[in-house]
Amino acid sequence: MLETDLKLIKNESEKDMAAVKTTADLDNIFNKYLGSQGQIKQLFKEMKDLPEDKRKEIGVNINGLQKKIIDLIDSKKKELLTGHLAKTMEAEAETLSFDLPKIGHLHPITQTIRMLNKVFIEMGYSIVDGPEIETNEYNFTRLNVPADHPAMDMQDTIYIKEPNLLLRTQTSSVESRIMAGNKPPMKFVCPGRVYRNEKVNKSNHFVFHHYQGAAILEKVSLKDLFGTLDLLFKRMYGSKVIVRYRNKYYPEVEPGVGADMQCFNCKGRGRSDPDGSSDPMGCPLCKGVGWIEMGGAGIIHPNVMKMAGIDSKKFMGFAFGLGLDRWVMAKYNITDIRTLLGGNLAYKYYENENSF
């Protein structure tokens, strides 16, 4: 009888559900009761032969049992999957090691050059470079340095075993090449390595780094030059930095400018303390001057323009040059210039400069 069959199927399905261990078991139960040949489907078929009033009552009961079995299968499936997932996850679990990866670092000179480059790139300058083995012509002559200038002495310049070839003493040699090879308007900076015949000691080296640049346009002035340098110093040292520009002689510019920054150690006093008791010889950073020389600049000399093939009646330019190594040493608390070029410059494995 259908009611009896319903009861039997209900009891059996409950027993079967209690014995389920895997999702495969559940699939079997589904097929047994709810599949196209399943027992619930059979009951629906047998129900056809019943009178209408009985059909309705039995139909509700069969639907109810079907829904119950479906719900049971679903909840058991969830239970099985969660349990299986937990077991799998436990088996696949890894512990964290306490080993941090070593990070790499860029050299302080590279970092400083990048900071300076950033300022100039924002102003539309290009970054350029040139040969380190240079000729007398580009290193001296085209920069208005006369043939008998002291800088050309063997005492000051390192020469290659070849007449008129030397290791460049300033990156202005790049400036003279760029000016000769291009037409205005031009704005560029040329950071790079330079060489002078200097005895190597704590504060001097024969290899050091310059940061030079120039802008050749229809019209430039000292005001433009000072504004450019001020922007640079403020970006490097903060908006409160005090800079002065004074007249200074360089063969490649006229008028020539020396740029000094007020000593941040003694605030321009020339002594670290008001009464001078701690440094009777004067502030150790600025040697008592109150100012630190940052570099030179000026309006490009007409001879330099002429040798580059640029008409100084139509175009003007300014140029500037900064020595990088002392900046870098001051910034990174490096006391010996030799450190910058290897040996005892090292980096902490797990710390970064946070320069982004």
Next chain:
Amino acid sequence: MKILYSQLKQLVPGLKATPKQIGEKFTMAGLMLDESRRVKFNDKNDWLLSFEVRQNRADCLSVLGLAREAAGYYGLVCKLPLNKLAIPAKKGSGVKVEALKHVKRALAFEITGVKNKKSSAWLKEFLALYDINSVNLLVDLSNYIMILTGYPSHLLDKDKMKGKLCWAVNQDFKEFITLDKTKVRLPGKEIILKDDKTILGLAGIVGGKAAEIDLNSQNIIVEMAIYDRVSIRKDSRSLKIVTEASLRLEKDLSPEGLDLAMNLLISLILKETGGKIETRPFSFYPVKQPSLKIKLDSRLISVFAGVDISQNKAVSILKDLRFRVSKSGQSLEVAPPLDRMDIGIYEDVIEEVIRVFGFEKIPSNQAPAFAVAKQMTSTTIRFSEKARDILAIIGFDEILSWPLTKKEINSETNYLNWDNVSTQNSVNEEFPDLRQSIAPSLLFQFKEYKKRNIGKIKLFEIGRVFGKKGSNYLEQESLGILIESGKAILELKKAVEILLLSLGFNEISYLPSIIKPKIANPFSCWDIQVRGETIGIIYKIHKSLSFAEINISKTSNLAKGFTLNPVVELIHKLVILDANVELNDSKDVGPFLKNLQKEIGRNLWSLELIDTFSLKDKTRYTIKASYVGLSDKEAKKMHSKVFNL
């Protein structure tokens, strides 16, 4: 150059500025104050101001020069102590000039009957301020005038001389003894003072013992000369003798100033030591210093400055600086004072106006808005910067080093077909040659780190290496990478590949090196190639140390531009299929894989070599090919085609 504040005030009547104010004004106007200190001079409190004199201002290597500057800055007049000398008509005969090309002007006086003695206290004290020792009155007066006017002079005892005083080019003398008894070897061709028999001095540099002035000297010759400054500089440097005289005479001093300086010296000698001038002075001045006239549009001054400086202001400044000025509308014609040898073009005149007007009056808080200029940043620079970032991210530290080494080290590490480049005058005689590879630098740093117990050594440097081919000097920007690790060569290879892939190169291959550096393990040494071009080398040095070098200059030129190729919109899932391929042992799998890449083209996601198996005379490679943008069927079809299945 130093100057006493009291002397400055004496020479510039009306000067009211304090020493501090003078120091600041000079500094801003181009002569930086080096030092200012309290001193006692002539029993009075005073200040000694010391200024850094620029190379092109020989006129300021004197008290008078500095006084003229001060007068110019403050709109005052410098009072010059001129005297009248009685010059006899009789011609002297004791002097001649043979070094015609080297002497621009020479003056010489003969004075008879002087009474030399020790100098008075004030003179000794004065000279001591300038670190000059007192010798005797005549010599001290000569030094005093040099300090006062900037013009060195030389006094000779005529009674010790044999024949005429002569300026000559040295042909005969091999040796010279200076006033302080130093023996100097003379190679020849120096500019000298001599008589008929002896060398008396190195012209413009130092006098000799032969005609030395002493307390018994009675008849003297006083000479002053201006030389071709290059000759003085050359002699001074080659003989390694630098004196107060040579420091002045190797710069551009005006020949016209000799008159005032000689006038002052002779007056003082006659006043302090007695004596008479019996003959006309000798004068050699073949080419008189021309008086310059420079034309200038006065509006240019404001253009150069960037602020308005009126023509009237400019003219006033120039006149205070002793320029003669005439105006015609906007045009000025200026004649600089003869002692200003540094003024030659209108830009020099503009600088004079602006520096006295005051650089500090030009605002500096306005960054200019310039026209757009062509972008010139080279690929090599962009490339190097990106390479630095990539290497730092994967754990490498950047070092910088010096490029001098020695031939022996170069021969150990060189891997390129070029010769050694040497310097003539290296700072360190042990290292006279330019490096041909970055390897020595990184190896040196490695050793230094090991000494200091630094571990986890992964280093790189980007710098120049140098070589020579025939008469051509070559240099290239090179990247060297060094790693210490148990699996150094594989880690290094991975780093190189991450770098090259990130820089846009995916056709990377390795061939056994043609030139193997001596420090390399010859069985573990490969040339690195991209797109069939050799760009570098990678090799094992020892068990846990490996090195690679890449020619950045060359590689950056091979780089293609920005590409959109790596970006893919996935329509189908990737289809991953394997295939076995057998190649003869003589054939490298690299080119085979390259061909596959070409054949498959845009639909290739990746090719991986997942297994190799050695057979007799052949090797079986199992290759996993992943296809993108194709259905299963399409991928299988392509796979069968390319692998010949």
